[in-house]
Amino acid sequence: MAIPPHGDAENGTALPQDLSHKNRDSADPALGHFSAQVISCEPDGKGTYVVLLDETAFYPEGGGQPADRGILGGANVLDVHERGESIAHTTDAPLCQGARVEGIVDWARRFDHMQQHTGEHIVSGIVHALYGLDNVGFHMGALVTVDFNGELTRAQLDEIERRANEAVWANLPVRVSYPSREELDTLDYRSKKELTGQVRIVTVPGIDVCACCGTHVAATGQVGLIHITDAQRYKGGTRLTLVCGSRALRDYAGKDAALSESGALLSAKMLEVPAAVERTLAELSRLRQEAASQRAALLEVKARETPRQEGNLLVFEEDLPPDALRQYAVLLAERCGGIAGALSSDGNGGLRYALASRERDVRPFVKEMNAALHGRGGGKKELAQGALSCTRDEARQFWTAQEGEAK
Numbered sequence: 001m002a003i004p005p006h007g008d009a010e011n012g013t014a015l016p017q018d019l020s021h022k023n024r025d026s027a028d029p030a031l032g033h034f035s036a037q038v039i040s041c042e043p044d045g046k047g048t049y050v051v052l053l054d055e056t057a058f059y060p061e062g063g064g065q066p067a068d069r070g071i072l073g074g075a076n077v078l079d080v081h082e083r084g085e086s087i088a089h090t091t092d093a094p095l096c097q098g099a100r101v102e103g104i105v106d107w108a109r110r111f112d113h114m115q116q117h118t119g120e121h122i123v124s125g126i127v128h129a130l131y132g133l134d135n136v137g138f139h140m141g142a143l144v145t146v147d148f149n150g151e152l153t154r155a156q157l158d159e160i161e162r163r164a165n166e167a168v169w170a171n172l173p174v175r176v177s178y179p180s181r182e183e184l185d186t187l188d189y190r191s192k193k194e195l196t197g198q199v200r201i202v203t204v205p206g207i208d209v210c211a212c213c214g215t216h217v218a219a220t221g222q223v224g225l226i227h228i229t230d231a232q233r234y235k236g237g238t239r240l241t242l243v244c245g246s247r248a249l250r251d252y253a254g255k256d257a258a259l260s261e262s263g264a265l266l267s268a269k270m271l272e273v274p275a276a277v278e279r280t281l282a283e284l285s286r287l288r289q290e291a292a293s294q295r296a297a298l299l300e301v302k303a304r305e306t307p308r309q310e311g312n313l314l315v316f317e318e319d320l321p322p323d324a325l326r327q328y329a330v331l332l333a334e335r336c337g338g339i340a341g342a343l344s345s346d347g348n349g350g351l352r353y354a355l356a357s358r359e360r361d362v363r364p365f366v367k368e369m370n371a372a373l374h375g376r377g378g379g380k381k382e383l384a385q386g387a388l389s390c391t392r393d394e395a396r397q398f399w400t401a402q403e404g405e406a407k
């Protein structure tokens with residue numbers, strides 16, 4: 001059964017055999033260790049098995065939160081879903097019907113989900129209270145994203161993060177309740193849809209009240225740290241990417257290592273890396289300009305030293321960028337009566353070209369050369385440029401043949 005985000009009739013109602021409901025909001029790993037009887041085990045036709053138990057501590061996927069993983073009677077639990085009134089476990093091995101089996105929830109994974117999910121409540125509650133925006137989408141996987149139906153500025157994001165972490169430091173209890181219909185009518189809580197039946201309300205006092213079926217930590221201090229790593233415009237609103245708890249620590253450690261490595265490369269202290277990068281880029285730009293002007297001077301000398309000749313002139317020069325190639329062709333056009341061509345390798349096994357002439361229209365020549373040497377490009381009457389898919393020898397042969405025809 002697909003469960004809409006943050007609760008409805010089914011996921012708001014505690015299923016009779018659903019131990020996971022009892023321990024959804026406790027950080028005690030002992031609660032993920034249980035014993036149960038196998039009601040049924042059927043192959044699902046995909047090489048895996050669907051196991052129903054008389055009771056289970058495994059959390060089934062729902063409310064934007066992925067299912068638990070773990071071990072059941074020695075088999076790996078690959079997925080857990082609600083199926084009607086039952087919770088269906090997908091296992092990689094069959095279990096005997098009627099047998100008593102031991103279940104162990106992968107608690108590190110579960111606790112990670114609890115940290116992320118509780119962090120999401122805190123952030124959503126603060127965004128709602130401060131800026132009146134609603135959480136309209138929640139996804140928890142390798143990344144945790146929360147979508148809000150409005151835009152948030154950088155300053156607002158900073159304020160949200162600050163207040164969210166203050167809520168963590170206050171170590172507020174995360175309370176779960178099942179209010180009556182009458183109580184619900186007077187309760188102001190976040191919910192994505194019209195709820196019917198028993199509703200599960202998760203409260204972080206002073207921060208958030210929300211209808212939710214997911215798993216949460218018992219007190220906000222267990223969330224550890226909340227950090228917004230990214231904010232993007234999304235469907236007219238904002239998509240925030242969050243890291244909480246152990247994920248925030250890993251995020252910090254990873255960035256710390258990256259900055260430390262960058263600092264070592266730049267011989268700069270970590271916090272001085274941006275300034276060092278700026279200096280390095282400025283230096284790079286200055287060196288590029290210097291190299292370009294030296295190359296230009298060198299090409300002028302080379303062109304001057306090229307003997308004057310009557311017909312066409314073809315010259316190969318290693319590793320010239322397009323602008324230098326163009327400049328060289330124009331200089332060489334001064335040294336011949338026909339068309340001057342400057343060719344250089346393009347770094348991908350082909351050739352780049354620039355053609356120039358003082359007297360002839362280069363365009364018909366370019367057209368023919370492109371056709372003969374699988375080229376592309378063009379230009380004006382006096383200057384054209386492009387690329388060829390051929391070897392130097394093939395280019396030279398073409399030029400020699402053209403010369404022959406011209407005579």
Ligand SMILES: [Zn+2]
Nearest residue numbers: 117212213214
């Ligand atoms: Zn929740």
